[in-house]
Amino acid sequence: MSSIDHFNLWSFDLNLLVAFDALMRERSVTRAATRLKIQQPAMSHNLATLRLLFDDELFVRVGQVMKPTSRAERLAVGINQILSLAQHSITASDEFCPEQEERTFTLGFSSELEVLTMPKLTAQVQRCAPGIRLLARTVQPEHVHRMLDEGDIDLAVGCFSDGAERHRRKFLFEQSLLCCFNPAYLDLKLPVSRSDYLAQRHALVSQNASIRGCLEDAVREAGVELNMAMAAPEFLTVLSTAMHAPVIATLPARIVMQYAPLMGLAMSPVPFEFSVTPISMVWAARSDSDPAAEWLRQQVEPVLAQIEAHSALSRAGSLPAGTN
Template sequence: MNIDHANLSRLDLNLLVAFDALVTERSVTRAAARVGLGQSAMSHALARLRTMFGDELLIRGPQGMRVTPRAQALIQPARAALAQIQEMVARREAFDPATEERTFTIGMPDSTEVLLMPKLIALLRKEAPGVRLLLRTIDRIRILQDLDQDRVDLGIGLFEDGELHHKRRLLQRESYLCIFNPELIGVTPPISLEDYVRLPHVLTSLVETPHGVVDDALAKIGLSRDIALTSPRFTAAPFVVKQAPVIATMHARVARYFAEVLDLAVSPAPVLLPDVAISMLWHASYDADPGHRWLRETILKLSDERPPSLNLWLSKADDEGG
């Protein structure tokens, strides 16, 4: 590709920075604060951007400022260009975890946090003490927008959608187990289909609707279940199960973990449920970033490990058929 130096020299690259702040904040005042400019300077930048692209870019609406179709089409190319410039200027040819000072924002469900964070934080304190993590609750509907707007560096969870500029890496495949207190429900493993549909259930769902994969599976065989509680917090369900005559169906690893911690029973679900793929998702602009890559590789390695306290218990459970 030939560079048109004469025309490109007339372009102020700071306008791309202003553009990204404006379309992210949808507010001249907030965009100015984000970049560190005065409001009048940001207004002037918006005027220059409108002239440069021949489009209003941001227009006022009932809910505040909104981007035009032209601005929407410019967002990803502008961010990709800024990311490449930032990478070039930073000259990050290597990442030394022992000396790096950096904060990563990760979106993940609390069930993953319980299993992954103790190991990851222990490793960071030992090998990368300057690396800090900011965790956010994952939202499968909003995660792509969070990645595109640089609010999240990495997402971990169940992801079905994505664009060409979103990168994905499988961490593990998960099956399901039922978890319950045998003394309260009067059932010992393995739980029967009759007991499964008879007993009240705790459903964990990030979309907070009283319907999940279990309901889809039961519907295929003409059955339904009684859902006593729906919660977006996976780690709350085992504590409810511990003290109430209800059962929950959870990803196998977290179910086994809480079964040991809370002295609960686990059992295969008596209905055919599909395995789920737990993946990492990130924006392509960070694909070659050495620090980001180091974090992804570290998480991938730790995801293959079982919590040390569970090794003996899991070996016994595996010998007994799960």
């Protein structure tokens, strides 16, 4: 962005440029006044002011027309460009053609939502907008609103809460949990009972300094204490630990349903009502009317709805008898 001397421009009546352009087109004070729908004396005053500012006659009467001077001819090119650009900026409507657009959208995710959303979202976007690129970033709940404010991300999806008035949040679905373990290391009856769950060592996802990570508040509210063996920021690390060690991993149901069977892990509902933050879409209010941002939200929402519907069907058909 080029530097602008705002003080000098403020002291210059930019309407005089419109008057100059009208004089260049009409070559008559009377016709220029008619074009601008002002009185002839006002147009004559504009011409007098222009002559004073540019220290040049600018227009000289030759017969029945006002002929521009050499200085006016040189000024005309730049002034016309300025006015054309201003007119386009003022009158152009915001349009977004995803089929033709070339740009990158940055999406912020919490925890497992990235791996669940990005593959299907990328496939969908590539079918209808091949020039659109998607950049995923891991975002902590305490940082998401600042990143939206600073333009680091265009949209956030995950377990995010309400922000300030300058933020928007749309609830998508409730977050549910499942636990899993390797039956070669833990001989537990399904579904896992409360006593068995509390008797084992645990592995959880943690993206902060707490060993209990994302479940710390939920565990405290439930009034229980987990015997922690490990915590890691990536869910695959936690699942791999359950695959190789005698621990119970408690994770979002969608992740457990998708990956636990591939690793030979047994699945069970969590025998406690752990309260976890629901999944939401969060964005900056300033992008409410941006057609590109609106299009992005419209692409993300059905993908997540599909994931939730598939997860619900899988839970209903695959969990041990006696569970919901």
